[in-house]
Amino acid sequence: MQFDAIILGGGIIGCTHGHYLAQRGLKVAVFERGRIGGGTTARNFSWVNATSKTGNPDYHRLNALGVSMYDDLAAAFGAEAIGLRQTGALILARRSQAALHAALRRQAAALERLGYPVAWLDAQALQAHEPDLSLADDTEALLAPADKCLDAPRLARFMAGRIAAAGGAVFENCAALELLTDEAGAVSGLRSARGEMRAPRVVVAAGPDTPAVLGALTGYDGFATRFPVNRVPGLLVTTPPVEAGRVRHLVWIDGPRDLHVLPEPDGGLRIAADAEDGAVSEPPDPAALRPHAAALLERMRKIMPAFAGAELLDACRIEVGIRAMPQDGLSIAGAMPGAEGLFVIVTHSGVTLAPALGQLMAEVVADGVRPQMLRPFGPERLPGFA
Numbered sequence: 283m284q285f286d287a288i289i290l291g292g293g294i295i296g297c298t299h300g301h302y303l304a305q306r307g308l309k310v311a312v313f314e315r316g317r318i319g320g321g322t323t324a325r326n327f328s329w330v331n332a333t334s335k336t337g338n339p340d341y342h343r344l345n346a347l348g349v350s351m352y353d354d355l356a357a358a359f360g361a362e363a364i365g366l367r368q369t370g371a372l373i374l375a376r377r378s379q380a381a382l383h384a385a386l387r388r389q390a391a392a393l394e395r396l397g398y399p400v401a402w403l404d405a406q407a408l409q410a411h412e413p414d415l416s417l418a419d420d421t422e423a424l425l426a427p428a429d430k431c432l433d434a435p436r437l438a439r440f441m442a443g444r445i446a447a448a449g450g451a452v453f454e455n456c457a458a459l460e461l462l463t464d465e466a467g468a469v470s471g472l473r474s475a476r477g478e479m480r481a482p483r484v485v486v487a488a489g490p491d492t493p494a495v496l497g498a499l500t501g502y503d504g505f506a507t508r509f510p511v512n513r514v515p516g517l518l519v520t521t522p523p524v525e526a527g528r529v530r531h532l533v534w535i536d537g538p539r540d541l542h543v544l545p546e547p548d549g550g551l552r553i554a555a556d557a558e559d560g561a562v563s564e565p566p567d568p569a570a571l572r573p574h575a576a577a578l579l580e581r582m583r584k585i586m587p588a589f590a591g592a593e594l595l596d597a598c599r600i601e602v603g604i605r606a607m608p609q610d611g612l613s614i615a616g617a618m619p620g621a622e623g624l625f626v627i628v629t630h631s632g633v634t635l636a637p638a639l640g641q642l643m644a645e646v647v648a649d650g651v652r653p654q655m656l657r658p659f660g661p662e663r664l665p666g667f668a
């Protein structure tokens with residue numbers, strides 16, 4: 283079968299990119315070795331934001347574009363259809379924890395300079411925003427009203443549907459096995475579990491498997507060992523609907539005993555913390571995860587005393603997601619140097635970045651034009667590609 287572009291990986295990145303390619307009139311095929319949206323897209327914290335990205339202005343702008351593009355997608359298709367909820371986010375810090383409080387003040391000031399919408403809430407205003415939380419009297423917050431929560435697998439499936447409706451093809455349970463090239467060495471397609479598929483452009487969007495996939499597809503082991511993307515596991519605990527109260531925003535508490543909470547649509551809570559992530563190994567050992575999951579539930583009880591805490595453990599979903607973490611922390615998106623027709627998109631924060639990277643990369647893949655915003659993120663910056 284002949285396509286204009288093949289995408290390897292049916293996560294939020296591959297499917298959203300495929301949608302923007304199809305919008306430009308390309309006939310697109312997506313190859314997913316499992317189910318659409320079943321990889322890291324199905325196990326993450328779902329926070330659409332540029333709030334936590336103040337270190338690098340280019341990266342902030344890319345994330346802020348992602349945040350605003352979700353408003354456009356919701357206007358075009360309906361928020362519910364794409365799994366989007368306009369929750370806003372609250373980042374909390376206590377005045378008595380001077381270093382954390384000062385850091386949050388600096389973050390708020392940096393976001394204001396960058397033009398990202400934020401407001402500072404004193405303790406009273408914070409309590410009005412989250413009346414069911416029992417917070418220390420000196421807790422204040424940065425409110426990021428533009429931030430959102432996304433059901434990322436739903437968006438991936440929605441975008442896969444758009445690709446198919448535009449005349450493309452979505453192959454699930456179909457692994458990509460080998461890159462095909464012509465006599466000149468340019469990419470000419472893929473050998474997949476369902477045979478050979480032809481296309482002059484192949485985009486690798488394989489999330490945390492990207493180094494291994496590049497190695498396997500090209501036969502060059504150096505990709506598997508040296509492509510600078512690390513696998514970083516994270517623990518996620520999702521409760522059943524909570525009777526004790528409601529969390530209205532995505533809530534983020536930094537510090538040595540940090541806590542991240544987001545409200546699920548059914549009234550449950552998704553809970554995570556960087557402090558527990560360090561204890562997660564790959565492959566995860568379910569028994570070893572239980573005490574860390576219990577610790578998260580107990581930390582939640584501290585800010586909502588009527589919440590049942592670790593007593594809920596057996597009723598919770600305990601999962602591990604694997605981050606694809608580029609070593610410099612920034613997205614890698616562009617044409618692979620020295621391999622005509624081969625492109626890559628791999629990133630952390632892919633829930634936020636999928637629309638921005640998907641659309642900007644469509645210009646690269648369809649027209650061979652790299653938008654200015656993508657320049658800092660090209661693979662040619664990586665060691666060994668210069």
Ligand SMILES: Cc1cc2nc3c(=O)[nH]c(=O)nc-3n(C[C@H](O)[C@H](O)[C@H](O)COP(=O)(O)OP(=O)(O)OC[C@H]3O[C@@H](n4cnc5c(N)ncnc54)[C@H](O)[C@@H]3O)c2cc1C
Nearest residue numbers: 291293295315321322323326327329458489516603632634
């Ligand atoms: C704990 C945790 C919390 C996170 N929190 C956030 C957050 O709050 N906000 C945010 O923006 N981001 C967050 N992220 C990051 C975000 O989840 C990812 O960046 C995003 O899901 C990546 O999507 P992807 O499509 O690149 O990868 P994936 O969803 O992993 O998709 C890649 C797909 O490629 C497929 N594949 C691999 N090899 C092959 C092959 N040979 N043939 C065919 N298919 C193949 C896989 O099966 C997979 O489905 C978090 C991640 C984790 C782990």
